[in-house]
Amino acid sequence: MRSIFAFTTLILANAASAYPFGFPDCVNGPLSKNTVCDITASPLDRATALISLFTTEEKLNNTGSVSPGVPRLGLPPYQWWQEALHGVALSPGVNFSSSGNYSYATSFPQPILLGAAFDDALITAVATVISTEARAFNNDGRAGLDFWTPNINPFKDPRWGRGQETPGEDPFHLSSYVHALIDGLQGGYAPKYKRIVATCKHWAGYDMETWNGNFRYQWDAPISTQDLVEYYAPPFQSCARDSNVGAFMCSYNAVNGRPTCADPYLLQTILREHWGWTNEQQWITSDCDAIQNIYLPHKYAATRPQAVADALNAGTDLNCGTYYQTHLPAALEQGLINITTLDRALIRQYSSLVRLGYFDPADVQPYRALNFGNVDTPQAQRLAYQAAVEGITLLKNDGTLPLSVKPESSIAMIGGWANATTQMQGNYYGIAPYLHSQLWAAQQLNVTVHYAAGDSSSGDPTTNNNLQVFAAANKSDIIVFASGIDNSIESEDKDRVSIAWTGEQLDLIGELAAYGKPMIVLQMGGGQMDSGPIANNPNVSALLWGGYPGQDGGLAIMDILTGKKAPAGRLPQTQYPANYIAQVPMTNMSLRPGLNNPGRTYKWYTGKPTFDFGHGLHYTNFSASIGSLEATTFNISSLVAGCKEKYMDRCPFRSVPVKVTNIGGTRTSDYSALAFLTGSFGPKPYPKKSLVAYQRLFDISPGATAMAMLNLTLGSLSRVDEMGNRILYPGQYTMMIDTQPLAMLNFTLVGEPAMLDKWPQPPPRVPQNSTGNYFVGGFDGTGQSVIYS
Numbered sequence: 001m002r003s004i005f006a007f008t009t010l011i012l013a014n015a016a017s018a019y020p021f022g023f024p025d026c027v028n029g030p031l032s033k034n035t036v037c038d039i040t041a042s043p044l045d046r047a048t049a050l051i052s053l054f055t056t057e058e059k060l061n062n063t064g065s066v067s068p069g070v071p072r073l074g075l076p077p078y079q080w081w082q083e084a085l086h087g088v089a090l091s092p093g094v095n096f097s098s099s100g101n102y103s104y105a106t107s108f109p110q111p112i113l114l115g116a117a118f119d120d121a122l123i124t125a126v127a128t129v130i131s132t133e134a135r136a137f138n139n140d141g142r143a144g145l146d147f148w149t150p151n152i153n154p155f156k157d158p159r160w161g162r163g164q165e166t167p168g169e170d171p172f173h174l175s176s177y178v179h180a181l182i183d184g185l186q187g188g189y190a191p192k193y194k195r196i197v198a199t200c201k202h203w204a205g206y207d208m209e210t211w212n213g214n215f216r217y218q219w220d221a222p223i224s225t226q227d228l229v230e231y232y233a234p235p236f237q238s239c240a241r242d243s244n245v246g247a248f249m250c251s252y253n254a255v256n257g258r259p260t261c262a263d264p265y266l267l268q269t270i271l272r273e274h275w276g277w278t279n280e281q282q283w284i285t286s287d288c289d290a291i292q293n294i295y296l297p298h299k300y301a302a303t304r305p306q307a308v309a310d311a312l313n314a315g316t317d318l319n320c321g322t323y324y325q326t327h328l329p330a331a332l333e334q335g336l337i338n339i340t341t342l343d344r345a346l347i348r349q350y351s352s353l354v355r356l357g358y359f360d361p362a363d364v365q366p367y368r369a370l371n372f373g374n375v376d377t378p379q380a381q382r383l384a385y386q387a388a389v390e391g392i393t394l395l396k397n398d399g400t401l402p403l404s405v406k407p408e409s410s411i412a413m414i415g416g417w418a419n420a421t422t423q424m425q426g427n428y429y430g431i432a433p434y435l436h437s438q439l440w441a442a443q444q445l446n447v448t449v450h451y452a453a454g455d456s457s458s459g460d461p462t463t464n465n466n467l468q469v470f471a472a473a474n475k476s477d478i479i480v481f482a483s484g485i486d487n488s489i490e491s492e493d494k495d496r497v498s499i500a501w502t503g504e505q506l507d508l509i510g511e512l513a514a515y516g517k518p519m520i521v522l523q524m525g526g527g528q529m530d531s532g533p534i535a536n537n538p539n540v541s542a543l544l545w546g547g548y549p550g551q552d553g554g555l556a557i558m559d560i561l562t563g564k565k566a567p568a569g570r571l572p573q574t575q576y577p578a579n580y581i582a583q584v585p586m587t588n589m590s591l592r593p594g595l596n597n598p599g600r601t602y603k604w605y606t607g608k609p610t611f612d613f614g615h616g617l618h619y620t621n622f623s624a625s626i627g628s629l630e631a632t633t634f635n636i637s638s639l640v641a642g643c644k645e646k647y648m649d650r651c652p653f654r655s656v657p658v659k660v661t662n663i664g665g666t667r668t669s670d671y672s673a674l675a676f677l678t679g680s681f682g683p684k685p686y687p688k689k690s691l692v693a694y695q696r697l698f699d700i701s702p703g704a705t706a707m708a709m710l711n712l713t714l715g716s717l718s719r720v721d722e723m724g725n726r727i728l729y730p731g732q733y734t735m736m737i738d739t740q741p742l743a744m745l746n747f748t749l750v751g752e753p754a755m756l757d758k759w760p761q762p763p764p765r766v767p768q769n770s771t772g773n774y775f776v777g778g779f780d781g782t783g784q785s786v787i788y789s
């Protein structure tokens with residue numbers, strides 16, 4: 001468990017002593033007369049002037065994540081690798097102090113729980129705190145200015161160990177979420193000074209650690225153009241085209257035969273050209289040692305110099321690791337790269353630092369005054385708590401919740417998650433100021449608490465190992481069982497081999513439920529587990545999904561259980577029945593149902609989910625009504641003629657008002673209005689439905705009404721054909737509010753199909769070369785599973 005962090009802590013210690021962060025001296029240093037220090041010049045001119053001073057050797061030296069800078073020029077070393085997935089995080093470039101100031105940073109819930117809030121404003125607020133704290137760390141020389149976050153690969157397969165790092169499975173949701181996130185991380189679309197540089201990773205098609213002899217380092221993901229455009233690419237399009245993110249990371253895996261870091265189609269044709277991600281301040285880093293993988297195990301390049309040349313020429317500007325620094329000299333000597341390409345990469349990196357104010361005097365820029373007083377402020381603490389409250393999702397409730405607790409009440413807090421500490425953070429975590437567990441929160445109530453962790457790994461739950469559990473349950477009138485999964489089961493390098501609760505866990509839940517007392521199960525962890533057996537047990541009163549809820553997650557959970565807060569989170573991923581994973585190999589990248597594939601995500605899954613994407617109960621009931629449009633039939637040619645955007649999918653269709661009323665009696669509650677589109681239009685098969693808009697409404701009191709404005713674009717009405725073209729089709733459309741529709745709106749599009757986005761066609765698939773018989777269950781371009789060797 002947490003092996004990556006043993007590594008990062010090691011690097012961190014080295015990096016911190018070898019490369020403390022400093023700023024170039026633009027007042028007295030050797031660079032002071034160079035254009036790089038001229039704040040009136042453009043970032044491109046400034047970076048170009050800087051790089052023109054580098055010798056070839058200095059250029060080659062500064063291509064890795066640990067860049068030595070150029071001492072003779074007074075250019076300090078720089079560590080490019082910082083992480084901040086849900087708060088400033090332990091990573092090579094982040095140096096937490098061992099005590100006192102800078103010994104902690106706010107630790108928010110994992111993205112999978114943030115995603116469940118369906119609240120983009122919350123995401124911007126969280127990201128703004130993260131970038132503020134990152135700046136404070138930077139000002140103290142404890143972090144760089146670029147962070148390798150977010151992980152925005154769609155969480156397609158429930159087994160994926162890193163799905164917890166993402167906001168979920170739906171491409172529209174991810175695109176909207178990541179736009180809000182980058183807004184907060186970077187400080188808007190094109191601020192004069194970026195707050196920090198964010199890095200959208202891992203482009204593209206990365207969603208497997210290790211499965212059945214396949215590893216992320218050698219996996220060649222077979223992805224059809226249709227699936228790429230419709231599913232794998234949209235969050236990255238949102239990063240690049242719509243949010244102007246400062247950096248991208250290419251992934252370990254190959255796509256259709258090409259390791260992504262060596263693929264000019266993905267990096268140049270799509271990312272830079274088609275999405276217009278072309279300004280000089282944007283760079284692409286490789287995943288860590290991914291360039292080495294181009295040589296081995298991908299065997300895409302025949303030599304190491306060829307591997308680095310393939311990557312640099314394709315547009316990978318920076319190498320996480322030392323492979324560029326080691327092998328680019330030979331590539332240059334052999335004429336595989338030229339100095340112009342090397343300069344391009346360096347100019348991109350350093351102009352990005354210019355945009356961060358790295359070369360500018362402190363008094364002209366907004367973030368240099370931030371200090372530890374801006375870290376984990378009371379406001380940030382409240383936000384961490386609020387974020388957990390908003391995401392926590394109620395899956396079942398027989399009416400027992402909210403609990404009514406009185407001084408004479410006694411609660412049994414049971415299970416391996418009841419007294420959680422760092423478990424609450426998931427992976428890519430920082431050092432939290434505190435970690436309030438569910439047990440801690442229960443102990444703050446004016447009730448008696450009986451705690452027993454128990455041991456759900458011991459087979460028969462009635463063995464001695466669980467005597468304390470039964471004693472606690474006996475003595476209490478309420479039982480809370482907190483369990484599920486954690487990073488020992490799902491993590492980087494570890495995909496799950498089961499999505500069921502273990503027999504031991506289910507047996508123990510059964511024993512505890514048999515007491516006939518109010519019995520609440522907390523399903524903790526990132527990936528969904530099949531909670532069907534728990535939901536179907538009539539003696540289990542309630543089931544709540546808590547994700548990895550961060551520093552105040554225990555309090556958020558207990559406040560929901562006791563009714564101080566009302567739940568309104570929604571599942572950001574489908575909860576499949578346990579046998580789903582036997583029906584589809586992880587290596588099957590197709591979304592649509594086919595051979596060995598019952599379909600993926602709520603859009604295409606043909607079976608019956610245990611809980612649907614978007615499921616989430618409240619302590620009250622809501623009704624909804626959709627305002628009528630001015631017409632029920634729309635002509636495609638008029639819609640398109642009225643569209644003046646360069647990217648036509650962004651053109652508005654209509655803003656649809658939705659009136660939501662709390663009809664449930666006594667409880668004030670938030671409500672996330674989710675709008676799905678269904679109907680018969682575009683290529684077959686049709687998806688069951690697609691999320692096209694959402695908005696969270698706050699604090700709707702009983703009897704009160706709130707209004708959501710759901711903005712539909714032409715893009716959200718469109719479908720993608722087999723060539724990847726995004727097209728507006730004639731047909732019958734139905735917009736539905738919520739998973740069990742509370743309201744529906746029908747309309748029709750008539751006329752000829754209209755092209756919204758013509759997709760550049762990929763080069764032909766490259767045959768497999770990789771070492772080993774890894775390619776079990778691939779895709780041959782027609783949807784058939786094949787075995788490559």
Ligand SMILES: O=[N+]([O-])c1ccc(O[C@@H]2O[C@@H](CO)[C@H](O)[C@H]2O)cc1
Nearest residue numbers: 004007008083148201202287288492
């Ligand atoms: O060598 N290691 O110890 C090591 C540790 C972490 C690691 O993960 C990669 O590094 C992260 C960089 O942001 C990417 O998200 C992830 O895929 C890759 C390599």
